[in-house]
Amino acid sequence: MEDQHRFATRAVHAGQAPDATTGAITPPIFQTSTFVQDGIGGLRNGFEYGRSGNPTRIALEEQVAALEGGVDAVAFASGLAAEDGLLRAVLKPGDRVVLGNDAYGGTYRLLKRIHEPAGVELDAVDLSDPDEVERAFARPVRLLWVETPTNPLMRIVDIAAVAAVAHDHGALVVVDNTFASPALQQPLAQGADVVVHSATKYLGGHSDLLAGVVVLREPELAERVRFLQFAAGAVLAPFEAWLLTRGIKTLPLRMRQHSENAAAIARTLAEHPAVTQVHYPGLPGSPGHDVAARQMSAFGGMLSVRLAGGEAAARALAESTRVFALAESLGGVESLIGYPSAMTHASVRGTPLAVPEDLVRLSVGIEDVADLQQDLADALARVGAGRPVAIG
Numbered sequence: 001m002e003d004q005h006r007f008a009t010r011a012v013h014a015g016q017a018p019d020a021t022t023g024a025i026t027p028p029i030f031q032t033s034t035f036v037q038d039g040i041g042g043l044r045n046g047f048e049y050g051r052s053g054n055p056t057r058i059a060l061e062e063q064v065a066a067l068e069g070g071v072d073a074v075a076f077a078s079g080l081a082a083e084d085g086l087l088r089a090v091l092k093p094g095d096r097v098v099l100g101n102d103a104y105g106g107t108y109r110l111l112k113r114i115h116e117p118a119g120v121e122l123d124a125v126d127l128s129d130p131d132e133v134e135r136a137f138a139r140p141v142r143l144l145w146v147e148t149p150t151n152p153l154m155r156i157v158d159i160a161a162v163a164a165v166a167h168d169h170g171a172l173v174v175v176d177n178t179f180a181s182p183a184l185q186q187p188l189a190q191g192a193d194v195v196v197h198s199a200t201k202y203l204g205g206h207s208d209l210l211a212g213v214v215v216l217r218e219p220e221l222a223e224r225v226r227f228l229q230f231a232a233g234a235v236l237a238p239f240e241a242w243l244l245t246r247g248i249k250t251l252p253l254r255m256r257q258h259s260e261n262a263a264a265i266a267r268t269l270a271e272h273p274a275v276t277q278v279h280y281p282g283l284p285g286s287p288g289h290d291v292a293a294r295q296m297s298a299f300g301g302m303l304s305v306r307l308a309g310g311e312a313a314a315r316a317l318a319e320s321t322r323v324f325a326l327a328e329s330l331g332g333v334e335s336l337i338g339y340p341s342a343m344t345h346a347s348v349r350g351t352p353l354a355v356p357e358d359l360v361r362l363s364v365g366i367e368d369v370a371d372l373q374q375d376l377a378d379a380l381a382r383v384g385a386g387r388p389v390a391i392g
């Protein structure tokens with residue numbers, strides 16, 4: 001039923017039928033590890049043990065599948081657990097993976113440190129360059145890993161274009177949709193086979209949980225990922241599933257405000273003398289703007305800036321804001337600031353995925369944008385316009 005409704009209606013209702021026994025409008029948290037059987041093997045609605053299935057987790061999985069347009073969604077204990085579940089369901093020794101050269105550092109580390117030693121071959125390429133994409137497919141590829149917008153440089157990959165190339169070569173296309181969320185971008189409709197999420201970020205939206213989801217459009221692959229979830233056991237706990245479900249109900253509202261605030265801040269920072277570059281796909285003339293305008297309904301809440309004062313200025317700015325909190329992660333209602341080179345991307349220093357040292361990343365929250373603008377203006381003034389100035 002929910003599938004026929006529009007996005008914001010599905011966000012509220014998909015998988016969220018009132019409780020059958022009490023009529024509770026909000027599906028309860030089934031905080032239980034096991035389920036009573038009516039005689040040996042007499043399962044009630046198929047529920048047996050918390051690792052194989054939990055009603056709260058299933059309610060969440062139905063909600064996310066409905067929002068991404070997949071046949072199924074499988075929820076894990078974190079974004080990386082979800083990625084690992086998918087990779088182990090798909091890859092075997094000798095398979096080759098191509099991923100974007102500014103993919104999330106943890107994704108690169110997972111492939112490099114866990115899957116490459118297990119016999120998987122790995123190549124990181126610039127997926128925004130069609131020639132590099134063609135060259136990457138000169139040899140067989142099992143899986144293409146796409147992130148768009150990328151973290152932290154906000155590069156845009158044309159999902160439909162790279163998916164067409166990958167499918168011509170028989171590769172599976174995975175899109176990490178964490179930054180855009182299904183409210184702004186629908187990768188399965190654009191040709192991807194699989195969507196993964198760090199639901200820790202925008203899906204949850206309140207910086208109060210860790211979770212990951214794999215969304216699939218092929219029932220057979222969905223079954224393999226679900227088996228991995230059950231057999232390897234990195235399942236999402238009932239309380240986390242319930243919190244996540246609650247957060248998702250306001251996803252469309254939040255994404256609209258995140259996008260509006262980030263766009264205003266990007267425009268202001270682009271004019272600031274201390275800023276040499278703003279990475280935000282919503283700025284006209286930025287690389288990828290046209291593709292982003294085509295494949296996204298808004299440009300999201302993430303942006304990054306490079307500072308004239310170099311590394312010292314970037315570090316100082318990250319430590320100088322008062323509303324933007326200095327922290328890892330992103331996608332919550334509160335604004336966060338980070339210094340990727342030594343924080344989120346410390347693990348990829350010295351690799352092809354290393355990020356510039358004059359770069360600061362902003363996760364723009366849903367506070368009043370005037371307060372956010374003032375906070376950044378004040379912090380930039382304290383840091384010194386373009387000069388690395390000691391603060392204290």
Ligand SMILES: *Cc1c(COP(=O)(O)O)cnc(C)c1O
Binds near residue numbers: 078104210
């Ligand atoms: C945070 C993040 C991940 C990893 O998710 P966790 O929930 O931290 O395990 C993967 N991809 C992207 C783009 C992320 O931002």
